[in-house]
Amino acid sequence: MIKTASVNTTQLRRVVLRQSYLFPLLLLVIAVAINYALEPNFFQPAALSDNLQSFLPLMLLAAGQAIVIIGGGVDLSLGAIVSLVTVVMVHTMGSNPGVSQTAFAIALGFISGILAGALNGFCVAILRFQPIVTTFATSYVFSGLALLVMPSAGGSVPADLMNVYLSNPLGIPLTIWVIVIILLLWNLLRSTRFSRYLFAVGGQSMSAYVTGVPVSLIRFSTYVLAGLLAALSGFVLVLSTGTGDPLVGAPMTLESIVAVVLGGTRLSGGQGGITGAFIGVIILSLILNIIFFANVPSWWQTLVNGLIVLLALTGPGVVAFIRGRLSPATERLPFVRKVRS
């Protein structure tokens, strides 16, 4: 028992230290370089801040997805939660809301996001349903609720509130504040017991359970945190578009998973981070920028995008495959090395 515990912590430390952002960073540098070549004003503050403003909602969603994936799950309902949060906020605000009404609407939006996450967490962690199918089912519930609140996109948001999103506290765009604060929070979290438990649960839930980690509670909290971040993502969307839209989040779910994986987080759990997820979203968005600026014929754009994304997703695998072919045969025991209990 004691032996398992000590082995587990050293293993844990290795997993935590082995944050392989190398490949994502390389991709990021390439994407930025090509972007800069095609769009010379890319590094101008206005353009940068414009870009980041449009990336932020997906970045927040990918951060939530990353936490769930690190904990060994996956959440297919996050996009639906975003939609739900936007319509709840905008619908509650109504027209010409006062300050208290606005605050109430925002709070209600966040509460619905957290409750949605709690429902996912309850089903997956406490009732032990399979994450993929469960969150697929709840995505119907959430998007149905969103349609119930507001059957179509619309509403309006006080101009003062929308100006908040465009503001520059201390001369730095709010977007950057949000990103920096979340990264700081994440790094603070990394030194807590919660984070060690989180990585343990995702990596080896059995050993984590045996060593006394509250597995169910940790799993539950990952979905709640993801719900909270999805609510934040929805809030940002409301601020930037000024409307609530019951369908806005639908395409974001799978994008968030792709971004998390691009950022070097493995779907098998127990490894990765929010920093990588942010990098993943920026890479994904820059690829779209590049295709737009490179004058790819319009009917080919989706294919080119799909191929580049697929290439980026398979990149680490290709590198490992080539390395495996070049190394002596004794090191090539793929299935023995890959066994997961």
Place this chain on the structure above:
Amino acid sequence: MNTKRLRLNPTLIALLLAVVLFIIGGLVHPGFANYFLAINILRLASFLGIVAAGQTLVIISGGEGIDLSVGSVITLGAILVYQISNGNNAMVLPALIIALAVGAAIGAINGLGITLLRIPPLVMTLGMAGVVQGLILVVTQGKLTGSTAPIMVSLISNPLVFAIPGVVLVWLILGAAMWALLERTPYGKRLFAVGVNRTTAKLSGVRVPAVLVVTYALSGILAALGGFVLLGYTQRVFLNLGSDYTLTSVAAVVVGGTILAGGQGSYFGTMAGSLVLTILTSLITTLLLPESIREIVFGAMLLLLLSFYGRQRRLRN
């Protein structure tokens, strides 16, 4: 004895559920439980069932196996048949063969990425779905020209014998073929072995990569076939024709009692699962509820179904 019972139960539960749902439909909405509506439900279920056949194989193969590219392959298959046959009966067979070949190729690439490059299936097939979406736009250039050959309509969706449309017969034949494939062929034995434990399968001489590539290729073929039969029903194509089938096919497999962890399951379960989901959808539709309530009810019912047997084992055991 014990394993036998475990394997049989989910199928029976799902079938029972299908019957109960159907009876509830008849009680709530007189006219729901008549012969022609029943046939129509069977027809709709067979589209889902054909696609979910590939998904069943992939999920049995284990290693977090899942195929998220089926939706786009359905659409691509339907569009290829639509454009190549262009309403000409004689061109239907060649068009079908081309569509199936393209589906097989896409599936095989999925399988190669998953085995050789060790990309997780969810990531590989998700990435492939994006590529196939792109292929669809390149093939069509945004113009969905073509038409459905009359022979497809009469063979697939119009009544053939006893008012039963051809696609239902195709589905029944597929059911028998899938049973034989899983239970009576070396491939089936190997597939289950790979799904239970890849290392032991490899050590006992199973060529794991080959089995996986074949499995994903079969999933691609079945998705393309799904697109073909769906076209015979809708008679026209659109760019997201198949997208609803991606995760619904996974749900049908799970409702049918196949465990997502792999190594266990049956196609009869999936068939029952497809029936359950289709009856559920039809029932919700006939109640004339608004879209929002329909989605909520569908999601809640799916959660309820999962509570019967979609649960994972306790860590304590």
